Amino acid sequence: MKPTDINNPEYFHKVVDCQYACPAHTPVPEYIRLIAQERYAEAYMVNWDSNVFPGVLGRTCDRPCEPACRRGRVEDEPVAICRLKRVAADNKGDVKKLMPQGPFKPNGKKVALVGAGPASLTVARDLAVLGYELHLYDEQKAGGGFMRSQIPSFRLPETVLNDEVNYILDLGVHTHFNQYVSSLKELLSKDYDAVFVGSGAPKGRDLEIPGRKEAAANIHIGINWLASVAFEHVQKIGKKVIVLGGGNTAMDCCRTSRRLGGEDVKVIVRSPFAEMKASPWEKEDAIHEDIPIIDNHVPKSFVVENGKLKGMTFERVQAVYDNKGKRQLVPVGGEDVFFEADDVLIAIGQENSFPWIERDLGIEFDKWNMPVVDATTYVSTNKKVFFGGDAAFGPKNVITAVAQGHQAAISIDLACKNEDLLNRPSPFVNLVSQKMGIHEWAYDNAVVTDKRYVVPQAEKKLTLADRKKEVELGFDHLTGFKEAERCLNCDVQTVFTTDKCIECDACVDICPTSCITFTENAEAETDLRTMLKVPATNLTQDLYVSDTLPTKRVMVKDENVCLHCGLCAERCPTSAWDMTKFFYNVTKAGKSCH
Numbered sequence: 001m002k003p004t005d006i007n008n009p010e011y012f013h014k015v016v017d018c019q020y021a022c023p024a025h026t027p028v029p030e031y032i033r034l035i036a037q038e039r040y041a042e043a044y045m046v047n048w049d050s051n052v053f054p055g056v057l058g059r060t061c062d063r064p065c066e067p068a069c070r071r072g073r074v075e076d077e078p079v080a081i082c083r084l085k086r087v088a089a090d091n092k093g094d095v096k097k098l099m100p101q102g103p104f105k106p107n108g109k110k111v112a113l114v115g116a117g118p119a120s121l122t123v124a125r126d127l128a129v130l131g132y133e134l135h136l137y138d139e140q141k142a143g144g145g146f147m148r149s150q151i152p153s154f155r156l157p158e159t160v161l162n163d164e165v166n167y168i169l170d171l172g173v174h175t176h177f178n179q180y181v182s183s184l185k186e187l188l189s190k191d192y193d194a195v196f197v198g199s200g201a202p203k204g205r206d207l208e209i210p211g212r213k214e215a216a217a218n219i220h221i222g223i224n225w226l227a228s229v230a231f232e233h234v235q236k237i238g239k240k241v242i243v244l245g246g247g248n249t250a251m252d253c254c255r256t257s258r259r260l261g262g263e264d265v266k267v268i269v270r271s272p273f274a275e276m277k278a279s280p281w282e283k284e285d286a287i288h289e290d291i292p293i294i295d296n297h298v299p300k301s302f303v304v305e306n307g308k309l310k311g312m313t314f315e316r317v318q319a320v321y322d323n324k325g326k327r328q329l330v331p332v333g334g335e336d337v338f339f340e341a342d343d344v345l346i347a348i349g350q351e352n353s354f355p356w357i358e359r360d361l362g363i364e365f366d367k368w369n370m371p372v373v374d375a376t377t378y379v380s381t382n383k384k385v386f387f388g389g390d391a392a393f394g395p396k397n398v399i400t401a402v403a404q405g406h407q408a409a410i411s412i413d414l415a416c417k418n419e420d421l422l423n424r425p426s427p428f429v430n431l432v433s434q435k436m437g438i439h440e441w442a443y444d445n446a447v448v449t450d451k452r453y454v455v456p457q458a459e460k461k462l463t464l465a466d467r468k469k470e471v472e473l474g475f476d477h478l479t480g481f482k483e484a485e486r487c488l489n490c491d492v493q494t495v496f497t498t499d500k501c502i503e504c505d506a507c508v509d510i511c512p513t514s515c516i517t518f519t520e521n522a523e524a525e526t527d528l529r530t531m532l533k534v535p536a537t538n539l540t541q542d543l544y545v546s547d548t549l550p551t552k553r554v555m556v557k558d559e560n561v562c563l564h565c566g567l568c569a570e571r572c573p574t575s576a577w578d579m580t581k582f583f584y585n586v587t588k589a590g591k592s593c594h
Helices: 009-015 017-021 028-036 040-051 054-060 070-075 081-090 118-128 158-169 184-188 222-230 248-259 280-288 398-416 477-484 506-510 525-530 567-571
Strands: 110-114 133-137 174-176 194-197 219-221 240-244 264-268 297-305 308-321 327-331 337-340 343-346 385-387 428-433 435-437 492-496 516-520 543-545 553-558 577-585
Touching (some): 009 017, 017 028, 028 081, 054 081, 054 158, 081 477, 110 118, 118 158, 194 398, 219 222, 222 343, 248 264, 248 280, 308 343, 385 398, 492 553
Parallel strands (some): 110 194
Antiparallel strands (some): 308 327, 492 577
16 A cells, blocks of 8 residues: 555544534534633634534534544543533633624625525625625524524523624624515525525425324424424413424424423334434433333324314334345234324424525526535526525535535635636645653543543423423533543544654554554555454544555554554654644635645
């Protein structure tokens, strides 16, 4: 194999598993170290630059970073990255002074933003400081989109959302709330240089089975019902409630129902419990609030008597898989199962809906009635119209919408400058030695076994009595510090200098995970992986291969199991190994790094 090109920023970026897995590529270990040092404002700003909504995401993120966490490969339990983000947000103090201060010099360009959700707000945040005149349209009374209408207050307090939305609006965004955009053609007829569509996936899927029309008064579409609760149009529900669906929206519906008078609330889902789309912690919270989750039940009918909903019937099924792993739900036989219900909430998925986009504007739609959007630039087939968030590629999550908003903002800026949209700015990267002495590093490199700390919750009897009372209390300073110390500093890289190595193998002897091997090279990576001291079986992580040494051997390190502990660098008598902090930050609109 050829030597690893560590000058390619994407190599070490991939080694920082948590950051690499984050759609917005937030520098996770960087802000976790700041939290451990109680530098909360700085930790918040590192987050704000990348994910825009640290307080929101510290409570509600889908956490793609955590399954990737290296600590999870050591002890099963990853670092509580999401909840540490909240620690920074809860203790940040006055950060407004650290943010860009307007007014900004106008550049003469105007951009319309449709929908005030996370994607549009991210575009606004990135473009406002460049002097764009921004007009934000939304049918709700305030910004936030689905963060406001779909995430219950017991998970996300309104004050937290308001603060983070207003940080963006205060940059000089012109807001048009309580205004539904009914025609994209009309919007394009105005003097906007670009239009960004971040209208989300606003249509909840319905369930057309017998009894649906007859019982319509007591059957509600989940996302619409949550919005009605959020805006206080709905304040109660029946005592017996069935929630259909296995995603996070279903979990929000059942937990909200408990707070609005539901005494017997059930979640009933077609799939097996383990395959539900809801995050594991969302399912745990629902069960903690005495909500049973009944799996492997397919809805067959709504039962109506004298024009009133009485309940639902279900067919029991089991999951059967073919040799390719494809699942089929097969009836197990027996009589249908009946459950009583005063109300039913349907939370079986969301769909996009674009009735306000005329089909003669040069915007192509695919067979699913979704706009054809470039996956890199987020431009549609109409070069003035860009999409992002759920409106671009279907329902995902807040952090994905933020990531797409950043990229769409770059494209809008390039388009307004008549530059090539594929000329994407390079990331900002840095690689700095952490050596402070012979055996001293500028980061805490002790690796100890330490189980993940539990986030405390308010008493159940209090939270179930008040739908606005936040359930999770967050880490206090000391617990936040302890959890932050579990981070293995995966951004502090082991850099090997071939011509300093005397091949004493001291690093091999001291490595606690046997991730370093000096061996003959091989032509194929698959062969080299089997020649290591411990075979490298995780093909998703790379091998670090050095230049050829005097003995014709090469140094090979399995990045998958390296703990970044620095013992190899401490033990090396010639400083062939060095611990270097790698910083990677996705460059935003209007900036470039050469």
